Amino acid sequence: MTTAPITIRLDDRELQLPAGSHLSDLLALEALQPLPPAGVATALNGRFVPRAARSTTPLSDGDQVLLFQPIVGG
Numbered sequence: 001m002t003t004a005p006i007t008i009r010l011d012d013r014e015l016q017l018p019a020g021s022h023l024s025d026l027l028a029l030e031a032l033q034p035l036p037p038a039g040v041a042t043a044l045n046g047r048f049v050p051r052a053a054r055s056t057t058p059l060s061d062g063d064q065v066l067l068f069q070p071i072v073g074g
Contacts, residue, residue, distance in 0.1 A: 006060060021059045023057040024054040
C-alpha cells in the first residue's frame with residue numbers, strides 16, 4: 001500500500017513530499033537553493049527547530065516551514 005504524499009508550505013511555496021519525511025529531508029531537497037542547510041535557521045509551524053533536531057522532526061500534511069538566516073550579534 002502506497003501512502004499519499006504530504007503537502008507542506010515552505011516560505012511562500014507549496015511542496016509535496018513523501019509521507020514520513022522529516023525536516024532534514026526537506027532541507028536536503030532544497031540544498032541547491034542560495035543558502036545551504038547549515039547556513040539557515042528553521043521554524044516549523046512558528047516554532048524554532050534546532051539544527052540537531054531536524055532529522056528527528058517529522059513533517060505532516062499542512063505544515064508551514066520557514067527558512068531564515070540566523071541573526072548573530074551583540
